[in-house]
Amino acid sequence: MDAIDTSLVDWSRAQFALTAMYHWVFVPLTLGLGVVMAIMETLYVRTGREFWKQTARFWMKLFGINFAMGVATGIILEFEFGTNWSNYSWFVGDIFGAPLAIEGIVAFFMESTFIAIMYFGWNKVSKGAHLASTWLTIIGATLSAWWILVANAWMQYPVGMEFNPDTVRHEMVDFAAVALSPVAVTKFCHTVASSWVLGAVFVVGVSCWYLLRGRHQEFARASIRVAAWFGLVAALLTAHTGHQSGRDIALHQPMKLAAAEGLYEGGNSQGLVVAAALRPGIDWAAPGQGNPFLFHIELPYGLSLLATHDMHGYVPGIRNLLEGGYTLPDGSVALSAEEKMQRGRTAIAALAAYRSAKDEAGKQAALETLRANFAWFGYGYLTHPSQLVPPVPLTFYGFRIMVMLGGYFIALFAGMLLLGKWIFRWKPALLVVVLTTPLAWLASQAGWVVAEVGRQPWAIQGLLPNVAAVSRLDAGAVQTTFCLFLVLFSLLLVAELSIMGKAIEEGLGVKD
16 A cells, blocks of 8 residues: 555544534534424323413423434535545445445434424414424434444444445445444443433523523423433443443454553553543553553542453453453454554455456455455554554543543432522532533543443444544645634534524523
C-alpha cells in the first residue's frame, strides 16, 4: 500500500468526530424527550384532562426544534463515509450500507409520516389516532437509532460476512448475524437507555427553572414527577446494560478495556479502578513503565469479575496484549502484535499474488495462504505495535466521567422522588438540578469517546485500520471542510439554543 499522509488520516478523523459529536448533541434529546412527551399525551387520553394535553404540546414543541437540527447534522455524517472514507465504503459497503439503507427507507419515512399527524392532527384525527402517531414517531426515531447502532456495532465486532478476493470486498452472508449481533443488541439498549436519561434530566432541569422563576408551578411539578420516575428506570437500565457492554468489550476489544482501566500490566484477580489519576508522560507501548497511577482506588477483583465472570480470572493489560504469550479462553496462546502484523502482511501479499496469478494452481496456493492469515489482514497495514494502543488518558477519563455521572443521575432521580415536596420549596436544590442539565450531555459524549477513541486505530475492529480506510484526498481540503463544518455546526447549535431558549421563556403561552 502507498504511504498515506498521517495528517490526512488525523484531519479526516477529526472531521468525522466533529460531525458525530455535534449530531449526538441532538439525537439523545430526541430519543429521550420523545418518550416523555408520549407519556404526557397518554395521560391526557386516559384522564381527559386538558392540563396533560397542554403539557404534552409544550414538550412536543421542544422536541420538534431539536428533531430538525438532528436531521441536518445526520445527513452530513452519512455522506462523509463516501467522501472521507471511500476505501472503507468500498471494502465493506455491501454490509455496512445495508442497515443505513434500511434506516433511511423504513425508519426515517416512518418518522416523517407520523410526525406530520403528531403536529398538525390535533383537531383532525381522534385522540387515539393522534396518540398512536405520537408513539409511532418516537418508535420510528428509535428504529433509526437501532439500524445506526447495528452499523456501529458491526464496526466494533464484524460478523456475518465473507471476503471475496476477486472483488476485494466483504460480502454479507448472514443478515441476521449482523442485525441481531449480541454486541448490537447491548449497544442499542445501552445507548437508548442513556438517551432516555438525558431526556429526563432535560425535562427535570427545565421544570426546576420554572419553579425557580415562580412560573407554571403545577406544570413543572407534574413534569418532574413523570420525568423523575422515567429517568430513574432509564438510569438503572443504563447501568445494567453498561455492565453487559463492558463484558462485550472484554471479549471482543480487550485493548479498549485495558485503556479504559489504565491497565498496563494485567494478571489474575484484577481490581476495578473506581477513582485514579494517571501518571503523566507514560509510554503505554513501551516495556518497564511501572505503576501508571499517581494514585488509585479500586474495587478488589472487580475487573476480573466483569471481564471473565470469575473473580480470579485473567485480564490482559496493554503490554500483555502487545507481547502476547498468555493463554486465551479457548486454550490457544495469544500472538504478539509483531506476529499479527507479520501474518497481516502475509495475507496482503497473498491477495496480491492471487489477483496477479496466471494459472489456477497459483491462484489456489495464494488463496490458501490468504485464508490461513486473513484474520490478521488489517494488522498488515500497521508499521509499529505502538499504533495498536489507543489514546489511553482520553479513554480512561472518559470512562470515569460516564460512570460517575451515571451514578449521580440515579441518585438525583431517586432523591427527587423521595424528597420531591421539600426540593420544590428549596431554591438551592432547584438551582443544582438546573445546573446539572448540561452534565447529561457530558456523560453521553463521554460514552461515545470511550466507544470510538478506545477502538483506535481501527475503522473496523481487527480488520481495517484508519490508515487503509481513508479516502485519497488532499489534507488541506479536509482541513478546509473541517473549518467550514465547525462554523456551520456551531451556528446550528447556537440557533438550537436560541430557539429552545425562546420557547422555554415563552412557556405554555398562558398566564399562571
